[in-house]
Amino acid sequence: MIVTEKSLRRTSLMDFLSSKKISVSLVVITFFVVAGLTAPYIAPHDPTKQSLDKANLPPIWVEGGDPKYLLGTDSLGRDILSRLLHGASVAFYVSITATCIVSSVGTLLGLLAGYIRGKFDELLMRIIDIWMSFPPVILAIAFISVLGTGINNVVLAIAIVDWTRFTRVVRSEVLATREKDFVATAVTAGFSTNYIIWREIFPNILPLIIVLSTLEMGIAVAVEVLLSFVGLGVKPTTPSWGTMLSDGLLTFRTNPYAFVFPLLATVVVVLSLNLLGEGIREKLDPKLEVIGK
Amino acid sequence: MPITSYYLFKRFMQSVIAFLGATFISFVIFRVLPGDPVSLMVGPGVTEQYIAELRAYYRLDQPLISQYIYWLTDLFTLNLGKSFRYGADVATLILERLPATLELVFASLIIASLLGIFTGVVAAVKRRIDTFLQTVSLAGLAIPHFLWALILVVLFAAILRIAPASGRLDLGLVIPRITGFYLIDSIITGNAEAFFSALKHIILPAFSLAIGMMTLIQRTLRSRMIDVLNEDYILTERMKGHSETYILFVRALKNALMPVITIIGIQFVFLLGGSTVVEKIFGWPGIGNLLFTAVQYRDYTLIQGIIMVYAIIAIVVNFLIDILYTYINPRVEFK
Numbered sequence: 257m258i259v260t261e262k263s264l265r266r267t268s269l270m271d272f273l274s275s276k277k278i279s280v281s282l283v284v285i286t287f288f289v290v291a292g293l294t295a296p297y298i299a300p301h302d303p304t305k306q307s308l309d310k311a312n313l314p315p316i317w318v319e320g321g322d323p324k325y326l327l328g329t330d331s332l333g334r335d336i337l338s339r340l341l342h343g344a345s346v347a348f349y350v351s352i353t354a355t356c357i358v359s360s361v362g363t364l365l366g367l368l369a370g371y372i373r374g375k376f377d378e379l380l381m382r383i384i385d386i387w388m389s390f391p392p393v394i395l396a397i398a399f400i401s402v403l404g405t406g407i408n409n410v411v412l413a414i415a416i417v418d419w420t421r422f423t424r425v426v427r428s429e430v431l432a433t434r435e436k437d438f439v440a441t442a443v444t445a446g447f448s449t450n451y452i453i454w455r456e457i458f459p460n461i462l463p464l465i466i467v468l469s470t471l472e473m474g475i476a477v478a479v480e481v482l483l484s485f486v487g488l489g490v491k492p493t494t495p496s497w498g499t500m501l502s503d504g505l506l507t508f509r510t511n512p513y514a515f516v517f518p519l520l521a522t523v524v525v526v527l528s529l530n531l532l533g534e535g536i537r538e539k540l541d542p543k544l545e546v547i548g549k
Numbered sequence: 550m551p552i553t554s555y556y557l558f559k560r561f562m563q564s565v566i567a568f569l570g571a572t573f574i575s576f577v578i579f580r581v582l583p584g585d586p587v588s589l590m591v592g593p594g595v596t597e598q599y600i601a602e603l604r605a606y607y608r609l610d611q612p613l614i615s616q617y618i619y620w621l622t623d624l625f626t627l628n629l630g631k632s633f634r635y636g637a638d639v640a641t642l643i644l645e646r647l648p649a650t651l652e653l654v655f656a657s658l659i660i661a662s663l664l665g666i667f668t669g670v671v672a673a674v675k676r677r678i679d680t681f682l683q684t685v686s687l688a689g690l691a692i693p694h695f696l697w698a699l700i701l702v703v704l705f706a707a708i709l710r711i712a713p714a715s716g717r718l719d720l721g722l723v724i725p726r727i728t729g730f731y732l733i734d735s736i737i738t739g740n741a742e743a744f745f746s747a748l749k750h751i752i753l754p755a756f757s758l759a760i761g762m763m764t765l766i767q768r769t770l771r772s773r774m775i776d777v778l779n780e781d782y783i784l785t786e787r788m789k790g791h792s793e794t795y796i797l798f799v800r801a802l803k804n805a806l807m808p809v810i811t812i813i814g815i816q817f818v819f820l821l822g823g824s825t826v827v828e829k830i831f832g833w834p835g836i837g838n839l840l841f842t843a844v845q846y847r848d849y850t851l852i853q854g855i856i857m858v859y860a861i862i863a864i865v866v867n868f869l870i871d872i873l874y875t876y877i878n879p880r881v882e883f884k
Contacts (some may be wrong), residue, residue: 363624385569389867394840394859396579401844402771402850478693482826485695486841501699510705519699523692530691 277535281528288525292345300326301335303342308333312340312511330500330514331507339495340521346484346496347525349518351476354414357508358476361419366426367453367461371434377427384420392417396479400488410483414476422468428459429461436460467533474529475516481522497522553875564868571860574626576617578611578856579849583744607850624857630850634843639854643836647858648729648837649717654824654862656732656751657752657758661820662813663761665766669809670797672767673774682767694823698757698830705753715832720744758823762816769812773805780804800833806877814870818863 273279291298310333314321321328327336369377387395399413433439442452463548483489484498492499497518503513603609607630608616623629629639672679692700706714717731718724724745727734732751735744777783778801786796825837832838836855843851 265704302624334862382566382570386567386574389567389571389864390574390860390865391818391825393819393822393825394856397621397825397840397844398852398856401849402579402849474691478696482693484825486829488844494652499719505699505703508703511701513702519696519703522695526696527688527691531687534687 257355272536272539275535275539276540277531278539281532281535284524284528285532288344288367288521288528291341291350295338295341299335299338299341300324301338303334303338304335304493306332312507312514320511321438325366327510327517328513330503331511332493332503336459336500336514336517339500342495343497343500343518343521344525346407346490346494347480350411350414350480351473354411354418354476355410355472357415357471358418358422358472359465361415362422362426363458363461363465365419365423367430367457369423370427370430371435371449371453371457375501380423381427384424387420388424393479393482396483397486397488400483405488405491407494410480410489413483414479416457418472418475424467424474425468426461429464430457433460434459436545463536467537467540468538470533474526477522477527492542516524551818556875557872560868560871564864567864568861571864572621572857574618575853575857575860576620579853580613580616618879619736619857629854629857632843632848634829634848634850634851635742639851642839642851643854643858645837646834650828650837651862652732652820653729653751653754653758653828653833653835656755657820657824658762658817659815660755660757661762661766662809665763666770666802666806666809666846668763669767669770670774670802673778675795679771682771686764686768688767689760692761694758694761694820695826695830698754698827701757713750714753717747717750717834717856718743719750722746754833755829757827757830758820761823762813762820765812765816766809769808770805773808774801777801777805803877807874810874810877814867814874817866817870821859821863821866866870 273282303345306330308327310322310325311331312333313325313329314327315328315336316323318328325335325337327340329335330339365380369380395417396413397417400409403409403412439452439456447456480489480496481498481501484496485502486498487502489498490496500518501515501522504511504518508515598617598800608619627640629643631637632642633637635642668682672682687701702714705712713719724731724734724740724743724747725738727737731747734742735741735747774797782800784824786800791800824835825840827833828835828837829841836858840855842848
């Protein structure tokens with residue numbers, strides 16, 4: 257039993273990387289995660305240091321570029337590359353922590369509601385229905401307006417808003433899984449509910465959880481950028497792709513680079529996370545269809 | 550049709566419960582979370598007496614449940630309280646700007662449905678176009694509304710300069726308020742210049758909102774159409790000698806449309822949420838823009854009212870979509 261599991265795992269790792277969607281998006285995401293983690297060491301400049309005599313420099317490959325500022329500077333003379341690197345660390349910090357919270361809460365509640373059913377399930381589903389009648393972005397804005405801005409409140413707002421969708425999808429998958437023969441066998445064999453949930457059902461819904469978590473990471477990156485863009489995300493002094501976008505949009509005519517680079521970074525990361533989710537979905541279970549992202 | 554009316558009644562009651570739940574959440578968010586709303590609103594340097602008066606005005610000195618009941622009865626008489634920042638009635642402020650938001654949201658729904666359905670049908674029959682659409686649709690699905698808005702505003706308003714970057718109408722043009730929908734009002738008054746100006750202004754924000762839903766409709770319809778086109782009755786239609794266009798867009802489409810309506814229902818709430826930031830990016834004078842101003846000034850009565858209205862729009866539209874669904878497919882079962 258254990259032997260087959262191991263060999264299965266090994267083949268699937270090779271199999272995974274053979275998917276173009278997975279390998280390409282993994283390379284891109286790893287690049288940005290590493291960039292974010294090492295930002296304090298590799299960023300050539302202080303991302304918040306303003307030098308007005310160096311304002312609005314273009315990237316070095318454009319005429320007038322300064323070799324010290326690889327991607328140029330924004331309207332306040334801050335180094336765009338350094339801000340992008342620090343912005344990557346903000347984006348992935350929010351994305352990873354929010355996804356951890358959302359997926360743990362969603363998995364736990366989804367498993368309980370789907371397997372135990374009854375009053376708890378009914379109540380939880382009604383709460384989720386009501387919760388989901390609010391547009392998610394608006395709920396997040398409402399929470400931030402009460403909690404205040406700041407990176408951890410952004411994480412909290414994303415978690416408070418997104419646990420519902422995750423729970424619901426996990427629950428419906430659990431509902432389908434619990435009807436399978438191996439669960440009935442385990443029940444007949446007298447295993448405890450706890451054992452059945454974690455050893456029989458959980459491994460079977462793990463593929464779905466991985467796919468949902470990858471997609472959630474993409475959503476979280478987008479929401480952080482969105483909230484920071486409208487001034488409700490990280491503190492204005494923290495370099496984030498969202499604050500870079502809102503600053504850059506104001507000076508787009510004179511300095512398009514300050515806007516285009518953070519836009520590219522956001523689009524590439526969000527696309528890659530979605531591509532990764534789709535690639536994993538195709539590999540793990542071609543039948544899985546996640547709608548209503 | 551007793552079953553349908555029974556279904557409609559149940560569905561209506563479900564909306565009522567969702568509505569009550571939504572009112573409770575919008576009420577509770579601003580009272581249970583840390584921080585007293587009044588002290589958050591006024592900031593430091595105000596007399597104790599003023600704070601006490603405000604607390605009494607907002608009934609914060611009473612138990613939570615009676616506060617909620619007061620608030621709910623006020624809601625039904627459209628008394629949403631006074632805005633702290635504007636000094637005006639919250640309901641009036643919202644109603645003034647609501648048509649702008651609805652016009653934008655409905656315009657993007659129409660664009661998404663028409664283009665999504667058209668490309669979905671085409672993708673089901675034309676292989677080469679299909680491959681192309683499959684590739685671009687990933688971007689359509691993954692990129693959120695506000696990023697599309699930023700891409701479109703820079704591309705078409707700043708670089709190509711073929712569409713305006715902000716507002717609803719060119720300066721100097723006036724449209725008398727009849728419905729509040731500029732596109733409709735300008736037609737009613739026969740003002741062609743205003744109509745085209747309004748159209749020019751709405752196209753970019755509406756498109757930014759439409760792209761995501763359009764892609765989803767296209768993808769869903771494509772796979773459904775491929776199934777439907779293999780069914781026997783399509784062959785019968787062909788033998789009857791109907792034109793291919795008629796078979797595709799009338800006979801086949803009618804049967805393939807069901808999941809599309811479900812998708813529109815699921816996705817609408819995301820589109821509505823996305824409209825807030827899109828309004829901000831395009832300077833669109835709707836309630837989304839109002840929400841950001843309200844948040845900036847910590848105008849909690851106004852924030853609460855706006856959030857409430859968004860939830861109501863979502864609930865009503867989802868109810869209408871479900872009715873439409875029952876109408877098209879009378880076999881629908883209520884779970």
